[in-house]
Amino acid sequence: MIDKPINNRAWLFVVPVLAFVLFSSIIPVMTVVNYSLQDTMGENNFFWNGDSWFRDLLNPATTIGARFNDALFRTLAFSFVCLLVEVPLGIAIALCVPRRGWSVGISLVIIALPMLIPWNVVGTIWQIFTREDIGLFGAALTGLGLHYNVTQDAVSAWVTIVVIDVWHWTPLVILLSYAGLRAIPDAYYQAARIDGASRWAVFANIELPKLQKVLVIAVLLRFMQTFMIYTEPFVVTGGGPGSATTFLSIDLDKVALGQVDLGNAAAMSLVYYLITLTVCWVFFTIMTQLDRRRDVRCVPESLRDLFSPLTSCC
Amino acid sequence: MARITLDHIAHSYSGNPRSEEDYQLKPLHHIWEQGAAYALLGPSGCGKTTLLNIISGLVIPSEGRLLFDNVDVTRLPTEERNIAQVFQFPVIYDTMTVAENLAFPLKNRRTPTALVKQRVAEIAQMLDLTKDLSRRARGLTADAKQKISLGRGLVRADVSAVLFDEPLTVIDPALKWELRSKLKAVHRALDLLMIYVTHDQTEALTFADKVVVMNDGRAVQIGTPAELFERPEHTFVGYFIGSPGMNLLPAKVAGVRAMVDGHAFDLGATYPDLRGAANVQIGVRPEFVELTSGAGAPVQMLGISDLGRRRLATVDLAGRSLVATVPASFKGLGDQVNVAFDPANTHVYVDERRVQGVAA
Numbered sequence: 001m002i003d004k005p006i007n008n009r010a011w012l013f014v015v016p017v018l019a020f021v022l023f024s025s026i027i028p029v030m031t032v033v034n035y036s037l038q039d040t041m042g043e044n045n046f047f048w049n050g051d052s053w054f055r056d057l058l059n060p061a062t063t064i065g066a067r068f069n070d071a072l073f074r075t076l077a078f079s080f081v082c083l084l085v086e087v088p089l090g091i092a093i094a095l096c097v098p099r100r101g102w103s104v105g106i107s108l109v110i111i112a113l114p115m116l117i118p119w120n121v122v123g124t125i126w127q128i129f130t131r132e133d134i135g136l137f138g139a140a141l142t143g144l145g146l147h148y149n150v151t152q153d154a155v156s157a158w159v160t161i162v163v164i165d166v167w168h169w170t171p172l173v174i175l176l177s178y179a180g181l182r183a184i185p186d187a188y189y190q191a192a193r194i195d196g197a198s199r200w201a202v203f204a205n206i207e208l209p210k211l212q213k214v215l216v217i218a219v220l221l222r223f224m225q226t227f228m229i230y231t232e233p234f235v236v237t238g239g240g241p242g243s244a245t246t247f248l249s250i251d252l253d254k255v256a257l258g259q260v261d262l263g264n265a266a267a268m269s270l271v272y273y274l275i276t277l278t279v280c281w282v283f284f285t286i287m288t289q290l291d292r293r294r295d296v297r298c299v300p301e302s303l304r305d306l307f308s309p310l311t312s313c314c
Numbered sequence: 315m316a317r318i319t320l321d322h323i324a325h326s327y328s329g330n331p332r333s334e335e336d337y338q339l340k341p342l343h344h345i346w347e348q349g350a351a352y353a354l355l356g357p358s359g360c361g362k363t364t365l366l367n368i369i370s371g372l373v374i375p376s377e378g379r380l381l382f383d384n385v386d387v388t389r390l391p392t393e394e395r396n397i398a399q400v401f402q403f404p405v406i407y408d409t410m411t412v413a414e415n416l417a418f419p420l421k422n423r424r425t426p427t428a429l430v431k432q433r434v435a436e437i438a439q440m441l442d443l444t445k446d447l448s449r450r451a452r453g454l455t456a457d458a459k460q461k462i463s464l465g466r467g468l469v470r471a472d473v474s475a476v477l478f479d480e481p482l483t484v485i486d487p488a489l490k491w492e493l494r495s496k497l498k499a500v501h502r503a504l505d506l507l508m509i510y511v512t513h514d515q516t517e518a519l520t521f522a523d524k525v526v527v528m529n530d531g532r533a534v535q536i537g538t539p540a541e542l543f544e545r546p547e548h549t550f551v552g553y554f555i556g557s558p559g560m561n562l563l564p565a566k567v568a569g570v571r572a573m574v575d576g577h578a579f580d581l582g583a584t585y586p587d588l589r590g591a592a593n594v595q596i597g598v599r600p601e602f603v604e605l606t607s608g609a610g611a612p613v614q615m616l617g618i619s620d621l622g623r624r625r626l627a628t629v630d631l632a633g634r635s636l637v638a639t640v641p642a643s644f645k646g647l648g649d650q651v652n653v654a655f656d657p658a659n660t661h662v663y664v665d666e667r668r669v670q671g672v673a674a
Contacts, residue, residue, distance in 0.1 A: 190372050191405040195466060196393040196422040205418075209408045 035266035053267035071251040079226040090173025111171045123235025154244035157237045173218045180214035220283040316382045316474035318346040323378035340532045353522035354511045361531040362511045398467020399477040404459030406451040413447040437465045457489045475507040549666045565596045572596045575632035577611035582658040583671025595663045602656035603638035610652030
């Protein structure tokens with residue numbers, strides 16, 4: 001056996017991290033948990049309120065419940081639309097990016113550029129870009145005779161927010177897919193040529209299966225970022241027109257900071273947090289399953305495995 | 315089924331070669347006969363994979379023509395050449411079953427379903443894959459995957475040649491022998507032209523009817539395993555084939571006699587006076603070197619190593635070490651050890667190439 005030295009000074013290395021986590025995560029979250037279980041009549045007097053904030057929130061018949069439901073649906077719809085556009089588009093562009101030669105570097109830098117721009121700057125750029133009087137994009141669409149008005153027309157607002165997200169974040173999917181494609185050994189393409197495979201067959205039977213893992217990561221990252229979208233609608237549409245682009249984060253901001261409705265806001269943010277956590281867990285499980293899978297099984301079985309941690313503990 | 319002709323094929327990856335140094339594959343003229351098994355043997359980077367890729371169409375040669383029977387296919391794309399290739403690492407289609415993998419090349423060529431089924435069953439039978447047909451290809455062992463790669467090539471009835479690019483690299487040593495016998499059996503059953511690239515001489519010599527030894531982009535000798543062993547045409551073949559390789563000694567050669575540092579050795583044939591030529595060597599394999607207390611050049615014993623079935627003695631002849639095989643009963647010869655060469659198997663090389671003497 002190796003004798004492990006016991007030295008309490010080792011704590012000195014751990015304590016800063018614990019302190020940091022305490023102040024950055026644990027204390028703020030516990031404060032929110034605290035608010036979600038209490039109510040106040042003002043003057044900093046709080047009293048126990050049990051789970052009624054949560055019951056209101058999850059009951060669509062109440063005002064806050066209906067509002068939360070709508071915002072959640074909008075956010076999920078937004079994430080879904082963004083993924084639906086960005087993932088196929090990202091893969092398609094990644095397939096077109098050159099694999100060798102001088103053009104590789106230039107292409108990758110141009111592709112990565114939008115990701116370097118901070119969120120609020122993106123918002124400001126697009127706010128001006130989409131104005132129908134002085135904005136290039138807005139003026140052009142209006143000039144073409146299209147009905148386009150970000151602040152008054154719900155469809156325009158939605159399309160704009162989706163286009164911003166696609167422009168800003170498809171590059172992430174492109175870069176991940178490109179890295180995945182580069183990792184496929186040449187022999188696969190050579191074998192496919194010898195087997196007389198069409199371009200589509202190469203994509204469906206070699207490239208897509210080999211991209212599986214990076215795509216899971218890409219979908220996870222894109223889901224998280226679209227699910228928490230805040231700055232773009234905040235700057236460009238302000239959540240409007242009406243509540244057309246009021247996503248969960250915007251709504252939470254309105255309840256917590258606009259109305260200073262601490263109980264509702266706390267319950268809302270905790271539920272929001274739990275949804276995020278659940279999605280992360282599902283993705284994490286998928287990823288570890290992909291790594292571990294000994295591959296003889298077919299799809300329904302692996303789906304069952306995915307949920308085995310749930311069923312085995314019941 | 316075809317005969318493949320390399321009509322002065324040469325290749326340079328840089329595009330415009332100026333000197334011979336620029337060629338990764340130096341001009342080569344050779345005919346691969348239908349039904350024979352060839353091995354391309356050489357160290358890494360000698361151009362053997364380039365040559366293989368030229369035949370399969372993955373590389374277009376910078377010079378020369380490639381003929382399948384009498385059809386010029388130099389610029390024909392891979393998929394129209396009807397060749398099969400097995401790569402160093404098993405290439406299988408992950409998402410498909412073994413049967414779907416085998417059927418893939420036929421499906422791509424729109425073969426009728428009934429025929430596909432029949433061919434897949436035949437090939438699976440031949441490669442012992444029948445019981446795995448409905449399994450996912452991904453979960454199988456490396457040797458099964460290599461058999462699937464081979465099967466995908468063989469499943470097409472019109473295949474002209476099967477090319478192997480170091481196919482046993484990732485196979486367990488214990489299974490290598492088995493898979494190699496399978497390849498031999500397939501070769502005998504199908505009477506196909508097979509070309510096998512390897513840097514392992516055992517693989518090459520056991521698999522092939524004829525071995526092409528390559529070095530530095532050049533085919534230095536093409537011959538049967540016995541020819542390569544008995545009459546290496548190039549010093550490279552001498553020391554690359556055989557383990558250990560041929561002993562090479564600088565010598566002065568004239569007539570039937572070679573002088574190595576003042577010691578005379580008899581040769582099996584009469585040679586012209588080569589004393590003026592640069593870089594003259596004699597080569598003799600350890601199997602034909604004898605340690606004796608009789609006539610010969612005096613040497614110093616350096617050591618004996620036991621390789622199980624045979625024993626090798628390393629001796630010092632005027633500052634150069636030589637390897638000789640010695641019988642199992644060999645106990646040493648005391649202080650005075652002499653070395654003698656079998657004249658019939660002592661070859662003369664001028665500038666690395668063998669010179670043919672006139673029979674005495």
